[in-house]
Amino acid sequence: MAYTTQMDAAKQGIITKEMTAVALKENVDVAVLRQLVAQGKIAIPANKNHTSLDPAGVGQGLSTKINVNLGVSQDCCDIEQEICKVKKAIELKADAIMDLSCFGKTREFRRRLIEFSPAMIGTVPMYDAVGFLDKELKHITAEEFLSVVKRHAEDGVDFMTIHAGLNRETAKKVKQEKRLTNIVSRGGSLLFAWMELNNQENPFYEYYDKVLDICAEYDVTISLGDACRPGCTQDATDASQIHELIVLGELTKRAWARNVQVIVEGPGHMPLNQITGNVMLQKKLCHGAPFYVLGPLVTDVAPGYDHITSAIGGAIAAAAGADFLCYVTPAEHLRLPTMEDMKEGIIASRIAAHAADIAKGVPGAQDWDNQMSQARADIDFDKMIELSIDPEKSGKYRKESLPEHEDTCTMCGKMCAMKTMKKILNGEEVDI
Incomplete structure (x- = not known):
């Protein structure tokens, strides 16, 4: 079937390659996406x-x-x-x-x-x-x-x-x-x-x-x-x-x-x-x-x-x-x-x-934050930098002020809340 625009295709029930690509990126059902394009509520x-x-x-x-x-x-x-x-x-x-x-x-x-x-x-x-x-x-x-x-x-x-x-x-x-x-x-x-x-x-x-x-x-x-x-x-x-x-x-x-x-x-x-x-x-x-x-x-x-x-x-x-x-x-x-x-x-x-x-509540949005929070809980600075919205800047800040102990930062040092909680919950001694 021929169509002139994405909206024309959507109204005819046609799923275009562009709709398929968008649905995959957004983790949404392509049939629902097509309906919303037909209604004008989504533009591609x-x-x-x-x-x-x-x-x-x-x-x-x-x-x-x-x-x-x-x-x-x-x-x-x-x-x-x-x-x-x-x-x-x-x-x-x-x-x-x-x-x-x-x-x-x-x-x-x-x-x-x-x-x-x-x-x-x-x-x-x-x-x-x-x-x-x-x-x-x-x-x-x-x-x-x-x-x-x-x-x-x-x-x-x-x-x-x-x-x-x-x-x-x-x-x-x-x-x-x-x-x-x-x-x-x-x-x-x-x-x-x-x-x-x-x-x-x-x-x-x-x-x-x-x-x-x-x-x-x-x-x-x-x-x-x-x-x-x-x-x-x-x-x-x-x-x-x-x-x-x-x-x-x-x-x-x-x-x-x-x-x-x-x-x-x-x-x-x-x-x-x-x-x-x-x-x-x-x-x-x-x-x-x-x-x-x-x-x-x-x-x-x-x-x-x-x-x-x-x-x-x-x-x-x-x-x-x-x-x-x-x-x-x-x-x-x-x-x-x-x-x-x-x-x-x-x-x-x-x-x-x-x-x-x-x-x-966009699909996947909270997942990114959860991954960052897990990296913080694990005191994994490399992962935090990798996940950050601007890895170049976060990595630069880390390198400019390196702590004595790698699993801390220069803000809190050995008093790091994440480090303290991780140790105490694992039954380890807390050495401040």
Whole structure:
């Protein structure tokens, strides 16, 4: 039987090789997985032209995935440096790489990335439009915007952020609301500006069916961008954000009707006490579609440490049901991240995702912690380092401060609780 997309196959009762691969990795029943793909509650972003892909699933009952943002900009346009970052991100077990390139040889970078990356690749065509078309924003036509989407799909991009929910009604809310930080989404701000400059409807909203045609042809998952995500805690859960979310719910159903897989993007900056409610609201209004959160950052005052503010919010969001975390680095709001910034962001995001997976009861999540706890009980430092989320750092810390006795550390020495309990329970003398 023929099928166009993973969702189309799932609705027909077909189990694809991508579904089989995801089910094996996640330790879930492939028949259940297929049903959830058919319902739109799980997405398997897998462009037909991304031949190096190791498929991953995002959604209900699966492990929380993390995304890493990379790419070249006008001020930092070293493609080779970004390729090195991509390879390191994959080594650090990132599930997705989002190419946010907005200057220079964007297509060269994107195609190289897709050629070797086993991780799913995402892009924001809106970022690429001005540079690729070599035109001022105001003079780009709706057809030209769609041509950029088509080019990304042809190149093999697995999921694309499309800010289709920012229609003229939503834009009106933004102007009425007088937000503290207005629109902080780069793609959203460009579209808002284009709409205002041309007095026209958002082309991705007006010609949404044409966007879906492209996505269906290449099996691109549409990641419905939240142009009105809050850019500060003060703006969280306001009318602009919620109005756009309602539109995104409508667009989700339209995509599913065309067998196009959907991920819905979410906040942003948000106080701790609003996160769980926002996840529940998104899942309700967007009919259980996978939820991709950009943080959320739980305070606005920690530049240089925003990987921590993001990990706190991300853990809460994922435990409440969010499925996909976008990493944030210590350099957020300040500069393009370095290799070390990227590593810190990935590790922080992976910690948040794993903590949430334990809370959600994801198969196998608790097993990893139990293995670590057993290694601690056995005072097996080599095993602890091997099991750690960042063996390089934990091994470095151990080597930098070696104890007198190998079965202790320099914190407790012979007063190690694990050593004391192990001896006394074995009927041995305790020599402090």
